Amino acid sequence: VLKSGEDGFDLWGPFQERYEFYRLQFYSLKESCLNELMPFLENLMLDVIDEVDFNLEVDERAIYVKSFAIRSKHPKAKPLTAQRENLLEVLRGLRNGSIEDDYLNRLMILTGLDWQELDVFRAYRNYYFQLGNPFTKRRVAFALIDNPQATLLLYRYFEARFQPNPDWQDPMQREELALMPIRMELSQALDQISDINEDRILRSLFNLIDSTIRTNFFLRRNDPDYFFSIKISAIGIIDMPFPRPMYETYVHSTRMEGIHLRGGKVARGGIRWSD
Helix, strand or coil: CCCCCCCEEEEEEEEECCCEEEEEEEEECCCCCHHHHHHHHHHCCCEEEEEEEEEEEECCEEEEEEEEEEECCCCCCCCCHHHHHHHHHHHHHHHHCCCCCCHHHHHHHHHCCCHHHHHHHHHHHHHHHHCCCCCCHHHHHHHHHCCHHHHHHHHHHHHHHHCCCHHHCCHHHHHHHHHHHHHHHHHHHHHCCCCHHHHHHHHHHHHHHHHEEEECHHHHCCCCCCCEEEEEEHHHCCCCCCCCCCEEEEEECCCCEEEEEECCCCCCCCCCCCC
16 A cells, blocks of 8 residues: 555455355555445455554554454355455455446455456446446346356356357357356256346347457456457347348446447448447
């Protein structure tokens, strides 16, 4: 904190009293209010048991410390110990604005996916809204949150389709060894969903992933200027209204989004500017 001047986080524990809990430490060179951090913790599905404030003086500079006792009571939550680095990276990104703060962050505790992997769902969710779907962002998010196993399989399917792998250079081998087994598991998971709207949402997201023909996610996911794009064949999208273009390329990051529509194999123009 002293060297970088940026806020910092650390996770201590687990500790055991009547129940298992951790201590989340927040360090800053500026005073902050509790309500600045609580939305982050709520969207990460972390319960705050208590909070203690105190100050330190190091090299004649004040460091403001907030210490939270936290735990996750969700029955499907993964152990925090195994997700320590993911959690700290997400909190740093939320604090500096490089990661979006929304309901989808709850999936980290439920699936063990890191923040870039969760951002894949953010991209497809936002693209889904470009098609004019009837659901709210909250409804789409909770369709994923309420069905973490299906959500994890959706990401694994995206990964199996596009992650570079020398063993899957042959498309038929990729299909036989990776895609088909995940499709079968995903079909079984979706068949067990009782909520008709959640079923529709998850099947629509699968349809979008299956209609994607290319992405640079695995090339850009660790870049300092992280963003990524997906190129989608519009002809295969069930929910797309007519008239349909041949392709749509959707670009996604925390700070911008945009779509380039292509009516043919050769097209001029592109995304020039987006708010």
